[in-house]
Amino acid sequence: MDSRQSVGLEQIAAASARDQILIWARQGEGRNMAQTPDKVAALLDVTQALDGIGAAYALIGGIAVGIHTGVPRATLDTDLAVVSTRPRAAIIDAMRRAGLALVGEFEHSANFRHGSGEPVQLAFDPSFDPMIERAESMHIAGQTVRIIRKDDLIQMKRRAAADPARRRSKALRDQADVELLLGDVPDPDEGW
Secondary structure (H helix, E strand, C coil): CCCCCCCCHHHHHHCCHHHHHHHHHHHHHHCCHHHCCCHHHHHHHHHHHHHHCCCCEEEEHHHHHHHHHCCCCCCCCEEEEECCCCCHHHHHHHHHHCCCEEEEEECCEEEEECCCCCEEEEECCHHHHHHHHHCEEEEECCEEEEECCHHHHHHHHHHHHHCCCCCHHHHHHHHHHHHHHCCCCCCCCCCC
């Protein structure tokens, strides 16, 4: 058992909200780490590869929501926005060199699978470029990672929730994320 698996409840309670989210991501909600994709390792490998080719990016999606709110948000993948002006072929090549397998390519995104099994989605949308430029830095395991600012994440989630082509369940999740980001944080002691 490595040190990541032996994180106890007392360590989680003593951690900052951001660190609690990252511990939660590593813990896989209590499942065996050998069977659980590693969100943190995937994030670090992807950001290192993007930094290596000078491609600007920002962490977005459920993990970013969790970090900004301090509330773990269930998410199936790790999402990053990558500057749209960077040649996609160079980004895909960098991901492959970092050990990620390309599993799907679409007009505004590319989907990968990290060696741990973690799905990773890179979004390429010109409307995200100014948000990427304004992204903030945080440190994880000695590495700098860029994360979208909270106000930009709210704007991004509102846009996604209002998209008539978006699957209803995803639009509802996006709207719930907006409310969470605006401060509607659940109280574990509240009743129905």
